[in-house]
Amino acid sequence: xxxxxxxxxxxxxxxxxxxxxxxxxxNNEIFGLLGPNxxxxxxxxxxxxxxxxxTEGTASVCGYDIAREGEKVRRQLSYVPQEMAVDIKMTxxxxxxxxxxxxxxxxxxxxxxxxxxxxxxxxxADDLIRTYSGGMLRxxxxxxxxVHDPAVLFLDEPTIGLxxxxxxxxxxxxxxxxxxxxxxxxxTHYMDEADLYCDRVGIISKGKVVALGQPSALKSExxxxxxxxxxxxxxxxxxxxxxxxxGQAADEITFTAENGREALPYLAQALSANGAIVxxxxxxxxxxxxxxxxxxxxxxxxxxxxxxxxxxxxxRRK
Amino acid sequence: xxxxxxxxxxxxxxxxxxxxxxxxxxxxxxxxxxxxxLALPVTFTGNYLDFITPGILVMTMLASSMAGGTxxxxxxxxxxxxxxxxxPSPRESILFGKILFITIRGVIQSTIILVVATxxxxxxxxxxxxxxxxxxLVLFGLVISGIATTVAxxxxxHDSYAAFNTLITMPLFFTSSALMPYSVMxxxxxxxxxxxxxxxxxxxIRSVESGMVPFIQVGILAILCVVVLAVCMQVFRKMTV
Ligand SMILES: Nc1ncnc2c1ncn2[C@@H]1O[C@H](COP(=O)(O)OP(=O)(O)O)[C@@H](O)[C@H]1O
Ligand SMILES: [Mg+2]
Numbered sequence: 001x002x003x004x005x006x007x008x009x010x011x012x013x014x015x016x017x018x019x020x021x022x023x024x025x026x027n028n029e030i031f032g033l034l035g036p037n038x039x040x041x042x043x044x045x046x047x048x049x050x051x052x053x054x055t056e057g058t059a060s061v062c063g064y065d066i067a068r069e070g071e072k073v074r075r076q077l078s079y080v081p082q083e084m085a086v087d088i089k090m091t092x093x094x095x096x097x098x099x100x101x102x103x104x105x106x107x108x109x110x111x112x113x114x115x116x117x118x119x120x121x122x123x124x125a126d127d128l129i130r131t132y133s134g135g136m137l138r139x140x141x142x143x144x145x146x147v148h149d150p151a152v153l154f155l156d157e158p159t160i161g162l163x164x165x166x167x168x169x170x171x172x173x174x175x176x177x178x179x180x181x182x183x184x185x186x187x188t189h190y191m192d193e194a195d196l197y198c199d200r201v202g203i204i205s206k207g208k209v210v211a212l213g214q215p216s217a218l219k220s221e222x223x224x225x226x227x228x229x230x231x232x233x234x235x236x237x238x239x240x241x242x243x244x245x246x247g248q249a250a251d252e253i254t255f256t257a258e259n260g261r262e263a264l265p266y267l268a269q270a271l272s273a274n275g276a277i278v279x280x281x282x283x284x285x286x287x288x289x290x291x292x293x294x295x296x297x298x299x300x301x302x303x304x305x306x307x308x309x310x311x312x313x314x315x316r317r318k
Numbered sequence: 319x320x321x322x323x324x325x326x327x328x329x330x331x332x333x334x335x336x337x338x339x340x341x342x343x344x345x346x347x348x349x350x351x352x353x354x355x356l357a358l359p360v361t362f363t364g365n366y367l368d369f370i371t372p373g374i375l376v377m378t379m380l381a382s383s384m385a386g387g388t389x390x391x392x393x394x395x396x397x398x399x400x401x402x403x404x405x406p407s408p409r410e411s412i413l414f415g416k417i418l419f420i421t422i423r424g425v426i427q428s429t430i431i432l433v434v435a436t437x438x439x440x441x442x443x444x445x446x447x448x449x450x451x452x453x454x455l456v457l458f459g460l461v462i463s464g465i466a467t468t469v470a471x472x473x474x475x476h477d478s479y480a481a482f483n484t485l486i487t488m489p490l491f492f493t494s495s496a497l498m499p500y501s502v503m504x505x506x507x508x509x510x511x512x513x514x515x516x517x518x519x520x521x522x523i524r525s526v527e528s529g530m531v532p533f534i535q536v537g538i539l540a541i542l543c544v545v546v547l548a549v550c551m552q553v554f555r556k557m558t559v
Contacts, residue, residue, distance in 0.1 A: 049404045071406055079404040085397035087328065089335045101324040102407050148406075 001063045002027040003152050003183035004048065008057035011043050011207075018043040020207035021057065026185060030178050032198035033187045034288070040207040041187035042082055045156045048185070049079040062151050078145035082156040082187075084137050086144075088130040092121050095129060096143050103148035115143040119173065135166025142173060153177065155186040159193060171197045191288035195219075203292050210295035218291045225260025226286060229253045230279040231271060238270035251279075260285075321407040325415025326422070329389060333423065347378040347427055348434045354497070356438065371435045372523035373496025375451070376516055378431060379424045379459045380490065384483045386420030387466035391479050394471070403558055413467060413554045417547075420463040421456060428455050443527065450526045450536070457539040458519040464543075464550040471557050490516050 004026040011019040019040040024031075033041050046052035048059055050070040058065065064072040086095050096116060100108035116125050119139040124132065129140060138158060145153060155174070159167040175197060178184055188194055194201050195215045203211040203218075211218055232251050243263050246254040257263035260283045271278050334340060351374050355367040393399045402412050432451075436442055443451075466483075473479045493507065494516035500508050511517050522535035 046400075051400055051403055074404060074406040077404070079401065081397050081400055083397040085401050087332060089332045090328075094331070098324060098328055099405075102321050102402070102405050104320070104407065 004031075004059070004061055004185060006048070006057065006059040009044070009047060009054050009059050010056035011040075011047060011052065012055045017207050019047070019054075022204075022207075022209060024202060024209070024212075026183060026200075028181070028183055029199035030174060030184045030186060030197060032194040032201040033185070033204055034189065034191060034194050034201050034292070035187075035204035036189055039204045041189075041204065042156055043207075044204075045079070045154050045185070045187060049077060049154055050074060051079075076151045077154060078148065078150040078152075079154045080138075080141045080145050080156065080158060082160065084141060086129055086137055086140055088128065090129065091126050092116065092129050092132070092136075092140050092143075093125040095140060096147060099144040100147040105147055108147075111147050115146045118146065119143040133166070134162050135169060138162065138166070138170055139173065142170075146177075150182065152183045152185065155184065157187055157189070159188065159190065167193065191292060195288045201288070203288075203295055205292075205296050211291055215288055218288065219286050222286045222290060222294055223258055224256040224286060224290075225258075225263070226284050226290070227255045227257055227260055227263060227267065228282045228284075229255070229267060229271060230281075231276045232279065233276045234274065235271070235276045236274040238267060238274070240266060240270075243267070319408070319411065321405075321411040322414045322418060325402075325412055326419040329416065329419040330422070333419075343382070343423070343427060344430050347374055347431050350374050350377070351431055351434055352438065355435070365439070365441065367435060367438065367440045368527060369499070369524075370497070371431065371440055372451075372520045372527065373494070374435075375428050375431055375455060375523065376458060376494075376519045377491050377496055378427050379455050379519075380462055380516060381487055382424040382427055383420050383459050383462035384466050384487055386416065386423070386463050387470035387473075387479055387483070388476065389420070390416055390467050390470040391473060391476050395476070409558055410551050410554055413550060416467050417460060417463045417550075420466075421459040424459045424463075425452065425456065428452070441527075447526050447529075450531070451523050454519055454522050454526070454532075454536060454539060457536070457543045460543045461539070461546045464546045468550045468553050471554065490514060495520050 002025045004024065006022050006024045009019060009022040010017070022044060033044060035041055043052065047054050048061060048066060050066050050073050053067065058067070060066060061073045062076040064076065066073050087098075090098070093112060093116065096112045097108060100112050105111045113122070113125075116122050119142055121136065121139060121143060124136065129137065132140065142155075142158075158174070159170050162170065171193060174184055174186065178199075186198070198215060200212070200214055201218070202209045213221075226246070230251055231253060235248075235253070237245055237248075237253070240263075242258040243266075244256050246256055248254075255263070255267065264281055264283055268278055268281055351367075351371065354374070355370045390399075393402075399412070403409055432448070469482060470479055473482065493510045494514045495511050496516065500511065503511060518535065519539070522532045522539070525532040525535070
């Protein structure tokens with residue numbers, strides 16, 4: 001039995017299709033649902049946490065149906081919403097103890113101390129939380145979610161609005177929870193974070209999953225490297241099988257290549273042979289951003305990989 | 319069911335820590351009592367303070383219960399409601415926790431009014447009479463706060479709710495039997511006042527003051543209370559699937 005199972009999960013807001021036939025199986029991993037704002041991430045989380053009815057399709061959490069067995073589903077999960085909701089007139093400890101009581105935890109006080117310690121909030125536990133930083137507030141919300149040892153943890157944009165150090169810390173905590181056996185469903189629109197910390201990602205655009213898999217696998221499936229050349233002087237673009245021009249802006253030319261390492265010396269030689277001076281060449285591997293842009297291209301154009309479209313996309317990002 | 323208690327406790331802690339809100343909520347009704355009860359030159363009754371106190375009590379319960387709806391609106395807007403709804407504890411306890419807090423707060427205010435009224439010259443009643451007054455106030459408070467929180471579920475923003483609140487509270491008060499007895503009202507006002515739900519509770523308390531036991535009024539209030547709470551629970555369940 002998978003921790004989360006969805007089958008054609010769909011949600012309309014009037015005529016707008018926010019989530020479109022989503023089918024996922026998630027178990028024992030950090031699963032990242034990635035997508036730009038408005039792509040349907042929050043709507044998906046709301047359905048899986050029994051806060052919103054699906055228009056169509058089914059889903060289960062730990063084997064319990066989200067539509068028919070709401071209370072059993074809620075026993076298995078914890079949910080940290082996108083907007084922070086913590087009581088600023090109460091202390092950190094009071095905020096967590098309140099949730100421990102609501103969950104009916106037997107030794108609420110001890111459990112509260114324990115999760116506050118895990119989230120590194122013990123020192124400040126008795127301060128009113130209006131004095132907390134953004135990162136501390138997020139960790140406090142995690143502490144609230146952890147008091148009942150959920151099997152599945154839903155985090156909606158947990159790092160939004162935090163500084164780099166605070167984000168890293170949140171992700172480290174998420175990683176530690178994963179090691180303790182929890183299944184974590186996290187949404188984000190930061191592709192780089194998902195790349196670093198998620199076991200598997202689903203990229204969603206306009207409510208549809210357009211790419212699904214391990215970040216490394218998704219990137220290598222693109223089978224391209226991205227090369228940027230800084231040049232001056234008369235430039236004529238070399239052509240060769242496996243190398244595509246992506247864009248040219250002032251003195252910067254961008255190519256994609258099926259095999260970047262082999263393309264580099266060829267490009268250096270071909271460019272200077274035509275009279276240009278090559279100042280630098282850089283090679284980078286594709287990122288999840290590229291995967292996303294590629295996949296979105298596929299979605300609009302259901303044929304296979306369309307180079308032209310991919311190039312337009314890459315150019316637009318510049 | 320213990321979650322009802324914890325939801326109430328949360329609102330109570332938050333309320334008690336907002337010092338200005340506490341002071342204003344406690345001073346306002348006392349100020350009303352002093353200005354209206356002592357300052358108005360009234361001839362139609364012997365002790366106007368005794369006459370006006372039930373009106374102020376019920377008015378305070380009404381205003382406090384109506385203002386309670388705001389609490390739910392903020393929980394909804396700020397995302398607390400969604401967090402609570404995702405918990406395994408029974409969802410209705412969110413609603414009943416609110417109603418319980420609002421009613422307790424109203425009882426605290428009523429107590430202040432009764433104390434102030436006695437200090438400035440209202441007749442002291444027997445314990446049984448005070449008991450009955452509290453019973454009437456609690457039943458009335460439950461009815462109003464049930465309605466207020468349910469309306470709050472439907473309202474999208476705080477401003478609309480504030481408008482709804484003003485629209486209900488003030489006219490209800492001025493067309494009730496709070497300020498003057500039916501005998502001195504112009505006929506049109508008497509007609510409105512006699513069907514005004516505020517008058518119903520006020521008249522019940524006045525009966526208690528005059529030594530009667532208003533079984534019928536209390537009975538009706540109790541039945542109304544059960545019906546309203548049952549309806550509220552159904553609406554809440556429907557709204558939060
Ligand atoms: N309550 C709602 N009523 C109508 N449309 C909504 C509502 N909530 C979200 N939407 C729309 O559904 C789409 C998906 O929203 P959302 O799930 O919040 O996206 P994300 O979390 O990925 O930013 C958006 O186009 C948004 O405008
Ligand atoms: Mg969102």
